Amino acid sequence: MKKIAFLFPGQGAQAVGMGHDFYEEFELVREVFDMAEEITRMNLSRLCFNGPMEDLTVTANLQPAITAVNLAFLAVIEKEGLHPNIVAGHSLGEYSALSASGALTREDTFDLVKNRGELMHRESARYEGAMHAIVGLPIGTVEQLVAEGQKEGVVAVGNHNAELQIVITGAPDPVAKVSEEAVALGAKAIPLKVSGAWHSELIRGAEDALNAQLNTLSFKTPDTPIILNVTAEMTGEADEIRTAMTRQLCSPVKWYDTMGCLMDE
Numbered sequence: 123m124k125k126i127a128f129l130f131p132g133q134g135a136q137a138v139g140m141g142h143d144f145y146e147e148f149e150l151v152r153e154v155f156d157m158a159e160e161i162t163r164m165n166l167s168r169l170c171f172n173g174p175m176e177d178l179t180v181t182a183n184l185q186p187a188i189t190a191v192n193l194a195f196l197a198v199i200e201k202e203g204l205h206p207n208i209v210a211g212h213s214l215g216e217y218s219a220l221s222a223s224g225a226l227t228r229e230d231t232f233d234l235v236k237n238r239g240e241l242m243h244r245e246s247a248r249y250e251g252a253m254h255a256i257v258g259l260p261i262g263t264v265e266q267l268v269a270e271g272q273k274e275g276v277v278a279v280g281n282h283n284a285e286l287q288i289v290i291t292g293a294p295d296p297v298a299k300v301s302e303e304a305v306a307l308g309a310k311a312i313p314l315k316v317s318g319a320w321h322s323e324l325i326r327g328a329e330d331a332l333n334a335q336l337n338t339l340s341f342k343t344p345d346t347p348i349i350l351n352v353t354a355e356m357t358g359e360a361d362e363i364r365t366a367m368t369r370q371l372c373s374p375v376k377w378y379d380t381m382g383c384l385m386d387e
Contacts, residue, residue: 125207127384128199128222130192132214133184134314138173141191145171150201154194154228161232162186181246181317185214185239186232192218193228208356208387210349213281213320213375214238216367223344225363230339237335238371241328242318248327251319252294253280254301257287258309261378264288264300271300280321281375289314291322326372333368354379356387 144151145167155167169178170187177183192215211219214235221231256264261282268290271277277300280291290300297319301311318325341360349356350366354376357363 125387126204127387128196128206128209128219130209130211130215130218130222132188132212132216133181133316133320135215136175136178136184136188138171138175138178140170140188141194142171144194144198148194148198150197151194154197155190157228158186158190158193158232161229162236164236166190179315179317180243181320182239182243185235185242188214189218189232189235193221193231196222206346208347208349208384210380210384211351212283212377213351213370216348216351216370219348220344220363220367223346223348225341225344225348225360226339234335234339238328238332241331242320242325242371245325245328246318249319249324250294251292251316251322251324252297253289253291253314253316253319254297255283255287255289255312255314256301256304256309257312259288259304259307260286261288263307264290264304267300267303270303271296274299276319276323278322279374280319282378283375284378291319292324293319321372321374323372329368329371332371336364336367339364349380349383351375351377351380354383356383 159166166187209219209222217231217235220226221228268277275293275296277292277296281289305311341364343360347356347358352366352369352373
């Protein structure tokens with residue numbers, strides 16, 4: 123029998139109106155949004171359904187908003203009797219995967235992503251950042267370009283999304299320089315609509331506060347195994363998950379390797 127995986131999107135997947143049709147149709151969805159709004163003290167339904175996009179994209183708003191949509195959809199799917207054999211999530215989406223796995227409660231998940239979003243927003247206000255998708259070059263080549271670019275400032279691989287689609291992250295000038303070098307080698311470089319240099323040293327200042335909150339939460343042994351972003355390996359250990367979530371903030375998202383691990387399962 124085939125196995126079922128639930129994969130949860132993160133920042134970059136947003137659209138004004140997301141979740142509205144499900145919200146209108148399912149009471150369960152409205153209940154999840156009500157819970158999320160009570161915990162975060164944010165009008166997430168209005169933000170998701172009406173935007174504007176400029177407000178929705180601000181990471182302090184977007185992280186609870188996408189998580190509300192993810193977990194609302196999850197509630198409907200599970201009510202229909204469909205349950206995963208394994209879960210994973212892309213960056214922010216990993217927090218929804220933790221909730222789906224049973225490692226975190228919904229309440230703790232919403233509290234955590236609200237704080238994470240605020241911390242990351244704070245750091246993005248301190249340090250201007252940029253992220254570009256490099257399409258058409260393998261990871262080894264992009265890593266070489268990044269290594270050269272680091273002589274100019276902060277730049278790193280932020281997401282390895284596909285074999286030939288890698289996101290670089292960091293300060294605007296070094297990111298632009300690496301993008302120029304990539305284009306010279308035949309790649310495309312696509313600036314992303316983000317409000318900070320996620321998964322880079324420019325948000326390292328958020329790590330201690332996030333780790334402090336993680337250490338106050340009760341992580342449970344997950345009912346469903348999860349593939350972690352920072353290792354691209356499957357785990358069912360609560361302590362390993364807690365440690366990985368601290369590292370995830372400034373580490374590359376190994377999504378391509380995660381999909382490889384998923385296929386092996």
